[in-house]
Amino acid sequence: MNDLSSQPQPETPEDPAAGRPARQRKPDWIRVRAPVSEGYHETRRLMRDLNLNTVCEEAACPNIGECWTKKHATVMILGDVCTRACAFCNVKTGMPRAVDPMEPENTAIAAAKMGLEHIVITSVDRDDLPDGGASQFVKVIEALRRNTPNTTIEILTPDFRGKMRSAVEAICEAGPDVYNHNLETVPRLYPTIRPGARYYASLRLLEEVKAHNPLIFTKSGIMLGLGEQRLEVHQVMDDMRSADVDFITMGQYLQPTPKHANVEEFVTPKAFAAYGAIARAKGFLQVASSPLTRSSYHAGDDFAVMRAAREEKLARAAAKVGA
Numbered sequence: 479m480n481d482l483s484s485q486p487q488p489e490t491p492e493d494p495a496a497g498r499p500a501r502q503r504k505p506d507w508i509r510v511r512a513p514v515s516e517g518y519h520e521t522r523r524l525m526r527d528l529n530l531n532t533v534c535e536e537a538a539c540p541n542i543g544e545c546w547t548k549k550h551a552t553v554m555i556l557g558d559v560c561t562r563a564c565a566f567c568n569v570k571t572g573m574p575r576a577v578d579p580m581e582p583e584n585t586a587i588a589a590a591k592m593g594l595e596h597i598v599i600t601s602v603d604r605d606d607l608p609d610g611g612a613s614q615f616v617k618v619i620e621a622l623r624r625n626t627p628n629t630t631i632e633i634l635t636p637d638f639r640g641k642m643r644s645a646v647e648a649i650c651e652a653g654p655d656v657y658n659h660n661l662e663t664v665p666r667l668y669p670t671i672r673p674g675a676r677y678y679a680s681l682r683l684l685e686e687v688k689a690h691n692p693l694i695f696t697k698s699g700i701m702l703g704l705g706e707q708r709l710e711v712h713q714v715m716d717d718m719r720s721a722d723v724d725f726i727t728m729g730q731y732l733q734p735t736p737k738h739a740n741v742e743e744f745v746t747p748k749a750f751a752a753y754g755a756i757a758r759a760k761g762f763l764q765v766a767s768s769p770l771t772r773s774s775y776h777a778g779d780d781f782a783v784m785r786a787a788r789e790e791k792l793a794r795a796a797a798k799v800g801a
C-alpha cells in the first residue's frame with residue numbers, strides 16, 4: 479500500500495502575468511476525450527429544451543463526453559445557484575431563484591426520452607428554503623415513479639443543515655432506490671474544503687437513511703488529492719461502514735479554476751486500486767475507486783452490481799441459518 483502523503487507533489491509553475499500559480503498540469507491518466515458526439519449534442523439539446531440543469535456541466539465533469547454520448551446525465555434540481563461556497567465546487571454561489579414547479583415533470587420527461595434504466599438526481603444546497611429543498615426531491619421521485627416506473631432512482635442530496643431529520647424522513651418515504659450523500663473529504667480538511675458542513679452531521683444523515691429504511695442502498699464518496707493522509711482515508715471508510723454505507727466512491731479531485739482549492743497530489747491509478755482493495759476488505763457491497771470516478775459515473779451499472787451483491791449476501795446468510 480502506498481503512503482500517499484509521501485508521493486511527489488505536482489508541479490505548480492508560476493503564472494508570470496498574474497503572479498499566481500498557473501493551472502496544474504494533469505497527468506496522462508486524467509486526460510479525457512472532447513465531447514463531440516451526436517449523442518452528446520442530443521443530451522445537451524434535451525436538457526436545454528426542458529430547462530434542466532446538470533451537474534455534469536455545472537461541475538465541469540471530465541466524464542461528460544463519455545456519459546452524454548451514452549445519454550447518461552445527472553440532473554441538478556433546485557436551480558443552478560448554491561447557497562454554500564465549498565472550495566472544491568464549480569457551481570455558482572449566491573441567492574438562488576424561485577424553485578421551478580415544472581422541474582419534477584420535466585425530469586421525468588427527460589428520463590423517458592433518454593430511455594434511462596437508472597437516473598441520478600442531485601441538487602444545489604438550498605439553505606434558504608424552509609425544508610432545504612427536500613419536498614422538491616420528493617416531487618421528482620414521485621414524477622419519475624408515475625412516468626417511468628421501471629427506472630431505478632438514485633438521489634445525491636445536500637446535508638439539509640438544521641433540518642436533516644425531517645428532510646431525510648420525507649425523502650425516504652418517497653422511496654428512492656439509492657440515497658447518496660458525499661462526505662467529500664476527511665474530517666481534518668472540512669474547515670478549508672467544506673466549511674459550511676460538519677463531517678459527523680453528514681455521517682449521521684447516512685445513518686438516518688438506514689434507520690428509516692434499511693432496504694434503501696446508501697452511497698457516499700470522497701475526493702482524493704486534497705492533502706489527505708492514507709490512514710485518514712481508511713478512517714473515513716471505517717466511519718462509513720459504521721453507518722452501514724453500502725457503496726463508496728473515490729475519485730481524484732480536479733481544480734475547476736485557479737480560485738478553487740489546489741490539487742495537492744495526483745493520486746496514481748495504482749494507489750486508487752489499493753484503496754479500492756482496502757474498501758472491499760472492509761465490507762462495502764460496491765466500491766468504485768479510480769482517478770475519474772465520480773458519484774454518478776457508471777451509476778446504473780454499479781447499482782446492478784450492488785443489488786446482485788446484496789442478494790448474494792442474503793442468500794449466503796439464509797443458507798448458513800438453514801445449514
Ligand code: SF4
Pocket residue numbers: 533534535539540541542543545546550551552772773774775776
Ligand atoms: S460522471 Fe456524473 S456528473 Fe460526470 S458527466 Fe457522468 S453523469 Fe455527469
